Amino acid sequence: MNAMQISQAAQALYRSHGGRAEAEAAQKAREKTASGQTAEAQDWRAxxxxxxxxxxxxxK
Structure with a gap:
């Protein structure tokens, strides 16, 4: 993902999940890491x- 896509994804996730958005992204990153999808995990961390x-x- 490029910087623009990351920003758009972050804003969309924040709009839909509010205060839980960061936790949702962290969970996705953990899931991707566990399944060996390192590039996708890196995107979710970004x-x-x-x-x-x-x-x-x-x-907070």
Whole structure:
């Protein structure tokens, strides 16, 4: 995924899951890692980081 796709995916996930979006992305990353899909896991970790930026540093 390129940076634009990651940003769009993060925003969509945040809109649909709100405060659970980062946890959802983390879960997807773990699932992809467990199944050996390392590139996809890396994408989900990038989406997770982007969600963190969308949320802002003070929200939990």
């Amino acid at each position: 989406i997770q980081a982007a969600i963190r930026r969308v949320r802002g540093p003070l929200q």
